Amino acid sequence: MRFHLVAAPVILAVLWALALVQSLDFQFPNFTEAARKQLILSSNSYIAEKAIQVTPDSHGASMANMSGRVLYRWPFRLWSKGGKKASFNTTFVLNIKNMTPSSGEGLAFILTADRDVPVGSEGQWLGIVNPTLNGSMEARTAAVEFDTGKSFPDDLDDNHIGLDVNSVYSRTSVSLNGRNIYISSGNDIKVVVRYDGKNLTVFVGEDMDNPVLSEHLNLSSYLPEAVYVGFSGSTSNNTQLNCVKSWEFIGSEIKDSKLRWVWILVAAGSVLILLISTGIGAVFLHRKRGCKVDRLDDAYPNIDEAILRSSIAPRNYKFKELGKATGNFNRKNKLGKGGFGTVYKGILGNKEVAVKRVSKKSTQGKQEFMAEVTTIGNLHHRNLVKLIGWCHERREYLLVYEYLPNGSLDKYVFCDEKPVTQEATVLSWEKRLSVISGVAHALDYLHNGCMKRVFHRDIKASNIMLDSDFNAKLGDFGLARTIIRNEQTHHSTKELAGTPGYMAPESILTGRATAETDVYAFGVLVLEVACGRKPGGQTERDDYISNIVHGLWELYRRGTILEGADARLDGIFKKEEMERVLILGLACCHPNPNDRPSMKTVLEVLTGEAPLPDVPAERPVFMWPPKPPSFKEWDNSIIGDQLPPISELAGR
Ligand SMILES: *[C@@H]1O[C@H](CO)[C@@H](O)[C@H](O)[C@H]1NC(C)=O
Ligand SMILES: *[C@@H]1O[C@H](CO)[C@@H](O)[C@H](O)[C@H]1NC(C)=O
Ligand SMILES: *[C@@H]1O[C@H](CO)[C@@H](O)[C@H](O)[C@H]1NC(C)=O
Ligand SMILES: *[C@@H]1O[C@H](CO)[C@@H](O)[C@H](O)[C@H]1NC(C)=O
Ligand SMILES: *[C@@H]1O[C@H](CO)[C@@H](O)[C@H](O)[C@H]1NC(C)=O
Ligand SMILES: *[C@@H]1O[C@H](CO)[C@@H](O)[C@H](O)[C@H]1NC(C)=O
Ligand SMILES: *[C@@H]1O[C@H](CO)[C@@H](O)[C@H](O)[C@H]1NC(C)=O
Numbered sequence: 039m040r041f042h043l044v045a046a047p048v049i050l051a052v053l054w055a056l057a058l059v060q061s062l063d064f065q066f067p068n069f070t071e072a073a074r075k076q077l078i079l080s081s082n083s084y085i086a087e088k089a090i091q092v093t094p095d096s097h098g099a100s101m102a103n104m105s106g107r108v109l110y111r112w113p114f115r116l117w118s119k120g121g122k123k124a125s126f127n128t129t130f131v132l133n134i135k136n137m138t139p140s141s142g143e144g145l146a147f148i149l150t151a152d153r154d155v156p157v158g159s160e161g162q163w164l165g166i167v168n169p170t171l172n173g174s175m176e177a178r179t180a181a182v183e184f185d186t187g188k189s190f191p192d193d194l195d196d197n198h199i200g201l202d203v204n205s206v207y208s209r210t211s212v213s214l215n216g217r218n219i220y221i222s223s224g225n226d227i228k229v230v231v232r233y234d235g236k237n238l239t240v241f242v243g244e245d246m247d248n249p250v251l252s253e254h255l256n257l258s259s260y261l262p263e264a265v266y267v268g269f270s271g272s273t274s275n276n277t278q279l280n281c282v283k284s285w286e287f288i289g290s291e292i293k294d295s296k297l298r299w300v301w302i303l304v305a306a307g308s309v310l311i312l313l314i315s316t317g318i319g320a321v322f323l324h325r326k327r328g329c330k331v332d333r334l335d336d337a338y339p340n341i342d343e344a345i346l347r348s349s350i351a352p353r354n355y356k357f358k359e360l361g362k363a364t365g366n367f368n369r370k371n372k373l374g375k376g377g378f379g380t381v382y383k384g385i386l387g388n389k390e391v392a393v394k395r396v397s398k399k400s401t402q403g404k405q406e407f408m409a410e411v412t413t414i415g416n417l418h419h420r421n422l423v424k425l426i427g428w429c430h431e432r433r434e435y436l437l438v439y440e441y442l443p444n445g446s447l448d449k450y451v452f453c454d455e456k457p458v459t460q461e462a463t464v465l466s467w468e469k470r471l472s473v474i475s476g477v478a479h480a481l482d483y484l485h486n487g488c489m490k491r492v493f494h495r496d497i498k499a500s501n502i503m504l505d506s507d508f509n510a511k512l513g514d515f516g517l518a519r520t521i522i523r524n525e526q527t528h529h530s531t532k533e534l535a536g537t538p539g540y541m542a543p544e545s546i547l548t549g550r551a552t553a554e555t556d557v558y559a560f561g562v563l564v565l566e567v568a569c570g571r572k573p574g575g576q577t578e579r580d581d582y583i584s585n586i587v588h589g590l591w592e593l594y595r596r597g598t599i600l601e602g603a604d605a606r607l608d609g610i611f612k613k614e615e616m617e618r619v620l621i622l623g624l625a626c627c628h629p630n631p632n633d634r635p636s637m638k639t640v641l642e643v644l645t646g647e648a649p650l651p652d653v654p655a656e657r658p659v660f661m662w663p664p665k666p667p668s669f670k671e672w673d674n675s676i677i678g679d680q681l682p683p684i685s686e687l688a689g690r
Contacts, residue, residue, distance in 0.1 A: 142276025165270030561626025570604030
């Protein structure tokens, strides 16, 4: 045991030292989800169709005015202080297809010091630099550009390659028109880039005898010792698909003097001595445990600062205050326990609050903590659970919410599993309608009403809280993501998030959160509230119990949708109202995301300002990619103009 404890760090130290001298070699014959682990993808980039999509390819989602960057996760050592230089050969296949009559803007192979795509590098900047970095040594980026738009007067044409250093104004550019190669034709284009430490040479197409470009270039003068390699791209009002279909990279290793080995041995030796002299076991074991707990601290090194910077953040409490408020987290005050933590009732000042203490073991809980503080912390709406404060101290993460005496909606609407307890009275239809309308208002606010678009990603009955008058308040923003307006319309997740039964069919394929996936979950919620049933699983079976959407659609097809209404309501509801709500719920659960109404339309239907959307009698089959919309207005594209400015948020 002891031996392992000592040996592990020593081996790690040696491996670390070896990694410094190691070469970089990798091959992607295609890109699958598994490749993601080896790449750094900017927020607009993702893997789809077995290729890297450097900028979005999405049908429906906006492709215009985007920039993206995809890099290999581990850096490449380009040169050493001892004057040695590495060389590399890389081969990749590009596929660029214009989506507007003129293609826009281009793709580039880059070597860069910067993992992140520069802000403002869309349009003519190809994700390489932005107006501030252009021409500056700070940019520390070299690129071979594949330019498909003539974006400024000195630009050669709309079909050229260029060699760029810290700028998008190429030192050399060569048109491909003479070679009968058209970059944005949608054809696969093979490219080989070679660097031998002195010259950079580029071959395009099958002709490996005549390089398109070969130029003397001392990369060590512009780039740091270690750089990331990969691709960047952009679109403007003119758009194109910027795909990389395969990629191979072979980099040489820099052989430094033998002295390096001496250093490795010295390093390993000192680690060993250090460990022995500091009561190894205790220290190491402790660190090992500490590691997991602190992962969030690593991801957000200045967590407190980040929260405080996010404008009018909720109040920062001291751990002591919250301890006192909850009677030292007394069991008697426990309101509930979730996967990520325990919620206690407390008194702060003379106000009742709910305090969530994130479980120390839950890394996810801490991500949830950040999501909550930075999303709802800044939002105010009467149908959102209010976040009053937070605390991050001594590895404790706590959230303070307003206290809602009636608990969560699920306790009141489901008849098919939980026995109805005494306090969980059956909600009247009137109250149910008010709950549905409240949640619709909350979601419309998140999607269309605040400065940054927020996707909740986990709409379900147990996340709807009820105040003393049974007004609905949407809570639990642990999975929520903020989208900067106009920058992107969806959030790509690494993990599939949400709750089965509430997840739109396409989200299982794309892993992407959109306004439409929230609308789907809302539709399921509407059906549960009206039918008093749980949503069931992700099954294709048509029976009512196993999937509420399929079951109800079947009743709708037969013209007997009212049979779906919760029996416990004893028929006390207006038939037209019930029917309207059930059909609206089905419309939101349309398998084609483009055919789902927006939250704005949902609200209008609920108030009677808009007619019910057409819902086909036969449930359409799920198809991907989706068909263009049939009855939905294109609200995505007009949101920006319609937004009333929200003055309380304008301080950012
Ligand atoms: C895709 O790449 C994987 C390795 O990353 C390889 O095993 C597989 O054969 C490739 N598929 C095709 C169609 O090239
Ligand atoms: C790159 O390719 C050239 C020509 O095939 C070869 O001479 C050189 O050794 C290769 N460099 C690396 C780092 O593999
Ligand atoms: C970008 O930088 C280049 C120098 O690399 C300079 O010639 C050009 O004027 C700059 N363009 C803009 C718009 O700043
Ligand atoms: C490097 O490029 C120069 C032109 O810039 C050329 O004259 C020279 O032959 C090239 N050398 C090699 C090894 O390709
Ligand atoms: C390349 O640039 C580095 C850093 O500026 C310099 O030390 C080195 O001498 C240069 N090499 C050549 C061949 O010009
Ligand atoms: C791009 O579109 C926006 C809005 O439609 C317009 O204001 C802008 O002038 C356009 N830019 C270019 C370069 O065409
Ligand atoms: C492109 O997006 C940026 C920021 O996202 C914005 O400032 C700029 O005006 C947009 N340009 C066009 C042409 O829409």
